[in-house]
Amino acid sequence: MLHTVNKSPFQNTSLESCVRFSRPGDVILLIEDGVLAAQAGSAKTPLLEEALQKCQVLALSADLKARALTDLVPGVQITDYNGFVDLVEQNTTHSWL
Amino acid sequence: MAEDIKKIMFTVRKPPHGTIYVYEGLEVKLIMAAYDADISVVFMDDGVFAVKKGQDTKALGIKGFEATYGALVDYEITKVFVDRQSMEERGMTEEDLLVIGEDEDTEEPIKPQVVDSDEIAAMMAEQHNILAF
Numbered sequence: 001m002l003h004t005v006n007k008s009p010f011q012n013t014s015l016e017s018c019v020r021f022s023r024p025g026d027v028i029l030l031i032e033d034g035v036l037a038a039q040a041g042s043a044k045t046p047l048l049e050e051a052l053q054k055c056q057v058l059a060l061s062a063d064l065k066a067r068a069l070t071d072l073v074p075g076v077q078i079t080d081y082n083g084f085v086d087l088v089e090q091n092t093t094h095s096w097l
Numbered sequence: 098m099a100e101d102i103k104k105i106m107f108t109v110r111k112p113p114h115g116t117i118y119v120y121e122g123l124e125v126k127l128i129m130a131a132y133d134a135d136i137s138v139v140f141m142d143d144g145v146f147a148v149k150k151g152q153d154t155k156a157l158g159i160k161g162f163e164a165t166y167g168a169l170v171d172y173e174i175t176k177v178f179v180d181r182q183s184m185e186e187r188g189m190t191e192e193d194l195l196v197i198g199e200d201e202d203t204e205e206p207i208k209p210q211v212v213d214s215d216e217i218a219a220m221m222a223e224q225h226n227i228l229a230f
Contacts, residue, residue, distance in 0.1 A: 001221060001222055018140065020182070021214055022218065092222070092224050092225065093109065095229045096110075
């Protein structure tokens with residue numbers, strides 16, 4: 001399963017629900033405002049660490065760069081649009097809008 | 098052929114009436130029900146408010162959709178689930194849920210099934226497509 005999250009975790013419970021409904025081995029891809037969760041040392045870092053314990057967590061590079069996010073929670077991997085397309089091709093996707 | 102039937106899940110996470118998501122989602126469900134698909138619907142997060150009984154939208158000047166939800170079983174949409182945690186966090190109980198149809202034989206009202214998040218996660222993993230509203 002691929003889960004995409006496009007909302008800020010500081011404003012919306014999408015990431016929280018995504019983590020609750022994801023299973024070991026699932027992939028969580030942070031896109032758009034969702035990448036704000038990847039910022040290291042934030043109030044939402046424990047939530048992202050919980051996600052990293054069971055899932056692979058990726059963030060979209062274009063959205064990270066646009067928001068000047070360079071100091072990421074350790075374990076978060078970066079992908080690009082091509083990687084995004086591959087993930088969608090390989091998995092059933094749920095968008096946590 | 099059974100193996101050709103697509104498993105399609107609808108997740109409803111938005112509250113009703115503030116935006117058109119829930120209404121549009123319902124329209125899509127009814128359209129998809131016309132095709133040979135294995136449809137399931139899960140209400141989670143604020144989406145659980147969409148299946149609270151007693152919604153009266155007259156003063157908002159909109160039609161509302163409680164009556165349409167009451168016909169889901171007639172459209173052969175019977176796999177309708179509510180996330181227990183979302184429901185309980187919002188002060189709702191099973192008693193608060195609207196009716197989605199009635200049993201053909203006994204005429205007993207049918208309500209959405211309340212399930213835990215791990216059951217929902219397992220169902221999500223089995224789908225061909227998941228549409229979020």
